[in-house]
Amino acid sequence: MRQGSRRRLCLLPLAFFASMSLADAPRVAAAADLKFALGEIAATYAQQTGSKVQISFGSSGNFARQIPQGAPFDLFLSADEDYIFRLAAQGLLRDRGRLYAIGRIALLAPPGSPLPVDGQLRGLAATLADGRLQRLAIANPAHAPYGRAARAALEHAGLWQALQGRLVFGENVAQAAQFALSGSAQGGIVAWSLVRSPELSERGEAALIPESWHPPLRQRMALTRRASPEATAFYDYLQQPAARAVFEHYGFSLPAR
Template identity: 75%
Template sequence: MMVGNWQRLLLLCLLLLSGSATAASVAAAADLKFALSEIAANFERERGGRVVLAFGSSGHFARQIPQGAPYELFLSADEEYILQLARQGLLRDEGRLYAIGRLALLVPLGSPVVADGELRGLASALAAGKLQRLAIANPEHAPYGRAARAALERAALWERLQGRLVFGENVAQAAQFALSGSAQGGIVAWSLARSPELARRSVAALIPAAWHPPLRQRMALTARAGAEAQRFYDYLQQPPARAVFERHGFALPDD
């Protein structure tokens, strides 16, 4: 996916609308939508900084950065994307592990699927013919999609669900699909499922961490990072920001 002139123009417009030409441009995994938005608002209020956030698939961002996408800080849901970009010389260094993500089964209110972490309710609804669609992020480029596939394989459901899976471009879109009325549920990020915006419309259950490879989430400054991006990167490693990550359902890595 090439980053065209219109995308660069859009980012420039966002920077201008942010009120500062020195705003930090941040690419962030979709599971960070609520947590990182809160942290950025705190940073702007407490430190007087400016941050422009773009949320999406970690895999897409990892392809866009080598093609010239003007991001200064990349928060990936899969640390391997950061390490690959670092090996290409596109980042200042290998960055820092900032969180460990968790996976959840999310079902809308009134769904025939009973939400439980070991997916027994999902299996029962499938066997009873009550499950038509299940949403997950696309495993081809979304870390949470790969984790969802691993969990479904652990529950011996992956093959049985072929033809019933709806793929979101990222985990936030998968959560939207899960609650859209066309699906009976989805496997998404716990950080999204527990947000007030989704929680009032759904029930969620945490899937055991042992059921999928660890979602080690790493961040790093790109080679084009400026002073404002550096300030925000430093702020993300401080106790107030880490506390927000934890409150939104992420596990914190050891320093």
């Protein structure tokens, strides 16, 4: 399927892996857009090595605040590389880490929504103008990189001000996708990596928004100062061809090695 095509999808609730009950497993803080891609990578890693990781998915901005407060994470995969740079400048990370992916955003709507789905947001503008659109979900721009990207795209389309009072903010981009499909909103702007998940089917329609409409979602990862050897091994695995192929499958652009 070409990137610009529409997809049918079904969103499953966020859940941690059973490996999280293992007290000695490395703890990973991961941006919510990685829910399905990183979940698949971690499952394959466990099968191949017998080593499991504990993954917490959420807002990159929230994780960036928790780590200086002592949150016991070994590895941080952020959806915004600036959070990594700031933590590194505070001496909380081993180094400035590695760029692992560049994300994209998409417009999403469930069946029966009055919102036509197109990447240029013409349908959004039309339904907003005629009063059919009541709510649109995005991640909270205050701390979620995908929320900031959504705001930038809406500003580019000249729709941000008109949408004030109609926006529903998710704590992270995965929650925004849940709102978009659950009836809390008539659609949303979410991560393309969630849209491409095989777990999403028959619950909505989505289309890519031009990447030139928002600052690039440069996603970077880094080990914290407390990282264990097991965390280092998983960090190294994420840079290998097998893991990179999974990121690419979920719609991420890959940085040159």
